[in-house]
Amino acid sequence: MKRFSLFIVLLLAFVASVAQVKMKFELQNIPKSKDSIPEYFLAGSFNNWKPNDADFKFLKGADGNYVIEKQFPAGRYEYKITRGNWTKVESGAKGNTVGNRSVKLQNDTVVKVMVLNWADEFKKQLPNHTASVNVKLLDSVFPVSQLGTTRRVWIYLPPSYAQSKKKYPVIYMHDGQNLFDEFTGGYGEWGIDEILDKISAEGGKEFIVVGIDHGGSERLKEYNPYDSQYGKGKGKLYVDFLVNNLKPFIDKNYHTIKDANNTSIVGSSMGGLISMYALATYPKVFGKAGIFSPAFWLAKPIEEDLKNALPNLNNNKIYFVAGTLEGKAMIRDINAVYQILNPTGNNKNIILIEKADGEHKEWFWNREFTDFYKFISK
Incomplete structure (x- = not known):
């Protein structure tokens, strides 16, 4: 009888949880x-x-x-x-x-x-340019042969870069439109340049940042390595471009530290998804990743791929962050991936940050980027 009562309680709890x-x-x-x-x-x-x-x-x-x-x-x-x-x-x-x-x-x-x-x-009033002097347009039509297209690519060079011969670690980031400039950011900007300029002025570690624009209407496919309701996934080709085209170009033409420990990949939403896939697939290229509010809900096969990749990720650093206000599905999915990668919670190289006020917006990712910077700077 007690077991039956417990079953009824659990059943009612389940029905309540999915109530419409x-x-x-x-x-x-x-x-x-x-x-x-x-x-x-x-x-x-x-x-x-x-x-x-x-x-x-x-x-x-x-x-x-x-x-x-x-x-x-x-x-x-x-x-x-x-x-x-x-x-x-x-x-x-x-x-x-x-x-x-x-x-x-x-x-x-x-x-x-x-x-x-x-x-x-109304006649649309364009926002102001807000990019710092350290942000440059690397190329407006950088060839992406894997996808048969071109892409605008930005580069942030540290304040000391022009006067120094030293080499710098590199952060690769997606959705380049939204990283540095309010003028190009349709939903606001991360303000990566202002954050790193301030850190540099305070004597902190400096990074080169490479920002790759997304492909507009193709974004949901280019940032997804798997097929979805939005079409055939092109994420594997996009990551191949990062690894075999863009990174070699950056390493050849700029003062970079090339090894994985000094190469990070970062993105939010779909950019968070493709960053996780990139590190899991090329752990000896991307040693660190910032996974901000990832769209794992659109790519459930990544969980199985991560289980298979786990033996190769012993030395990689992964920083997950999401906000409670992004919804139950976001918190559920990011926790599921975190549990795969760090089931005991004892791996200090893989951490998950949940913020009660966090929203799926640039202001949230801007605020949390500094803590990610501290994490990869150690």
Whole structure:
């Protein structure tokens, strides 16, 4: 009888954990737009921020109001309203960019949304250039033969580089648009150059940083070594480019320390996923990795690949970081990978940092980068 009661308790707990919450969004006081027949969409963390997802299109009711009704697992979600693409996303009253909306679902919820204006109703005001003088454009069309394309590549050279003959460790980073310059960063920037300039001024260890732009609409495939619902994965080819094309070029033309212990690879979201794959596949090329908010949910086969790679990762340093506000799936998946790599928790070369206020945004990765720098500098 006791066993049966325990079974019932566990069953009820499981049902509660996957319980669906009814969610109704209702648009109010919709501002005018240029569209002759306007269409409105919900884009958020529940549909990978797809701005024209037909399953999340608002429907016009008999009363003239636009609504969406969905069911979601209880949790916290972020979202925005669009008219079908990101150039037509909601904005502030004067066209200013607004942050993501947020809702925490515990019970059936009606969310009334007031859009103030649309971004395309205003002449877009470009942000300022914020890159420091130590950031250079290495090449705007660096050949990526493996993918049959070219890519813009940036390089940050330490303040002492021009006056010194010494060699420097190198950090390779993805999503180059978002690393150094607000002008090119569509969602903000990491501010890597400002962080390292400050560290250098304080006498800290200096690094060269190589930033590789992502491939726009190809990003979800180029940063994934596995096939997914977004198409055939091209991540293996991209990593081959890093190892056999880009790194040899950097080592030949700049004062670098070439060995794995002085070569790191870093990225966030999809960039975190491909960084983990790169280190696991080429542990004698990339000795250290910064895995920020990785999109492991889109690449479950990596767990099996890491189990197979584990015997070769004894000397590598891996820094995982994620925020609680990024959702339960993020925390679950990053912990699953961490447990594979460091099951006892005794390996001080592999650490996991969880921050209660962490979000899937550049400001969070900017803040956490300094601690990662300290980790790889030891």
